[in-house]
Amino acid sequence: SLCAGGAPxxxxxxxxxxxxxxxxxxxxxxxxxxxxFGKIPAxxxxxxxxxxxxxxxxxxxxxxxxxxxMPSKSDPVVFSCLAGTRSKQAxxxxxxxxxS
Numbered sequence: 001s002l003c004a005g006g007a008p009x010x011x012x013x014x015x016x017x018x019x020x021x022x023x024x025x026x027x028x029x030x031x032x033x034x035x036x037f038g039k040i041p042a043x044x045x046x047x048x049x050x051x052x053x054x055x056x057x058x059x060x061x062x063x064x065x066x067x068x069x070m071p072s073k074s075d076p077v078v079f080s081c082l083a084g085t086r087s088k089q090a091x092x093x094x095x096x097x098x099x100s
Contacts (some may be wrong), residue, residue: 015078023076024068026051028090033082040080044068048086052093073099 010018019025025043027034034045044066046054054062055071062070071077077099079090 009084010078015080018076018078021076023078024071025078025080026090028079028081028086037082043080048081048090051090052097055094055097055099071099073097 015025019042025040027040027043027045028048028051029037029045030047031045039045046066054066057065057070059070062068077094079087079094081087081090
């Protein structure tokens with residue numbers, strides 16, 4: 001399930017359309033879930049338990065750890081998980097850190 005600031009819930013088609021733009025897709029599932037169920041193309045995996053720390057990292061450290069440019073607080077970001085609960089939590093965490 002998927003979440004973004006302007007639309008708390010996105011369909012798969014909406015995500016596909018968004019991914020044609022410059023959106024960062026963060027998959028907040030655990031690493032074992034990625035291993036078991038597969039990685040979503042063009043997404044980065046930051047398990048929910050690491051997210052708050054990751055979003056406050058130094059951009060260089062973020063790039064080293066996640067192999068992706070750290071989003072700025074105004075960059076479009078979409079969170080996804082398996083059922084929707086964790087992506088909603090991820091959205092709340094990001095917004096509490098000042099992400100729009």
